[in-house]
Amino acid sequence: MNKYLIIIFFLLFLNLSQAQDSLAVAQDTVATKWNQKDILVDSSAIEKRAFAKNYQQKYKDSDFVYERQAAEINAWERFKQWLITQILNLFRLGDPKTAITILKVLAGIVILVVIYLITKALINKEGQWIFGANSNKKKINYNDIEKNIHLVDFEKLIQESLKEDRKRLCIRYYYLWLLKVMAENRLIEWHVDKTNSDYLYELQSKPLKEEFTYLSYLYNYIWYGEFDMDEKSFQNAQNRFKNALKSFGNE
Structure with missing residues (x-):
């Protein structure tokens, strides 16, 4: 029985030795390939550059200003924006420019009506100006x-x-x-x-x-x-x- 155990241990030791030898050979192969790889080296000359004089002035233009404080909107502007929004919703428009055009037309009509009413008020029933010569x-x-x-x-x-x-x-x-x-x-x-x-x-x-x-x-x-x-x-x-x-x- 002891004889068989000695044979088994011997075979296991032999297999282990062969595996270690195979691993060492593989490592040597990888190292050889890595050493043979070409390594590129940048040999170009480095050019030293400097900022232009007063270069900061160029970036003070409005095109480079990314932070702007929103202008304060007065009551009249807010009213116009509200009217434009109402027109957009009323006529189901998608373009604010069309709403602005409609708003201008309506404003013109209102002005004409006001002028007509004022003229009507200043003329009496006989077709004469109340401030005219016959007043x-x-x-x-x-x-x-x-x-x-x-x-x-x-x-x-x-x-x-x-x-x-x-x-x-x-x-x-x-x-x-x-x-x-x-x-x-x-x-x-x-x-x-x-x-x-x-x-x-x-x-x-x-x-x-x-x-x-x-x-x-x-x-x-x-x-x-x-x-x-x-x-x-x-x-x-x-x-x-x-x-x-x-x-x-x-x-």
Whole structure:
């Protein structure tokens, strides 16, 4: 038995020795290959460089400034940005430039409307500037006339208006004069708060209804519509009212 153990140990020792010899040979082979590898050496000359004089000035340009303090936005700029945002959302736009264009168009429209309203306010119903040469003429309180039509001499007022070439005002006086005649002949019950439709409903005669309907239309068109009449148009309207005053006065 001891003989067999000695043989086994001998074989194991032999195998171990062979393995160590193989490892040593492998290491020698790798070292040989590493020593044979070419090693590149940079033999070029090193050039010494220096910074240009005052080189810092070059980098003070705005293109090299990467840290900027945000400009403070005033209330007007914030309002414009808010409007642009609203337009972008309203029209579902993606380009702010388009929103700015729309904003400019809207601003132009607003300016035109304001100019129109200011001009409208500075011109009276007779088409004259309130600060013009005719502003010193005697002003007539139209409300007082309407409240007291039974006491007003409309024929005198019409003659005075004709001298001043205020044709539209003449037509207004003719219409109020017609209401006065209708009330005096008990065709209507006059009241300052009544409308033309109220008076039309009170009239019983069909011909008078038709005539009053046309004269009401004529009056509204000329007075409230600020229709600029020439001499021929005024004469036609005046003659129509004069005939109506006779017709309604004879009822």
